[in-house]
Amino acid sequence: MPDAANSNVEAQTFDMREDPExxxxxxxxxxxxxxxxxxxxxxLEMEKADDLVDxxxxxxxxAGESFAL
Structure with a gap:
């Protein structure tokens, strides 16, 4: 049976990383x-980036698929 916690991470389409600014x-x-x-x-500020990722x-x-904003 798939682990629900791990499947959520695997399905993550967006993430964040630190950049120079x-x-x-x-x-x-x-x-x-x-x-x-x-x-x-x-x-972005860390909190704003985290909220946007979520x-x-x-x-x-x-959407179940890729989308454009």
């Missing part, structure tokens, strides 16, 4: 910065 939210499949309304999500992953999970 703050934090970047990126697409784990392409390794490119996530874009919201065409704006790359780089140089939001984008919830939206991706609901």
């Amino acid at each position: 703050g934090w970047t939210v990126y697409d784990t499949r392409t390794d490119e910065p996530a874009r919201v309304k065409g704006v790359p999500q780089i140089g 939001l984008l992953n919830r939206l991706a999970q609901r």
Whole structure:
């Protein structure tokens, strides 16, 4: 039986990493910065990046596939 905690991590489409100006939210499949309304999500405060990762992953999970913002 799959472990629910691990399956959530495996399904994570977006994550965050530190960059020179703050934090970047990126697409784990392409390794490119996530874009919201065409704006790359780089140089964010840690809390904002973390909130955005949660939001984008919830939206991706609901959509069940890749989507563009």
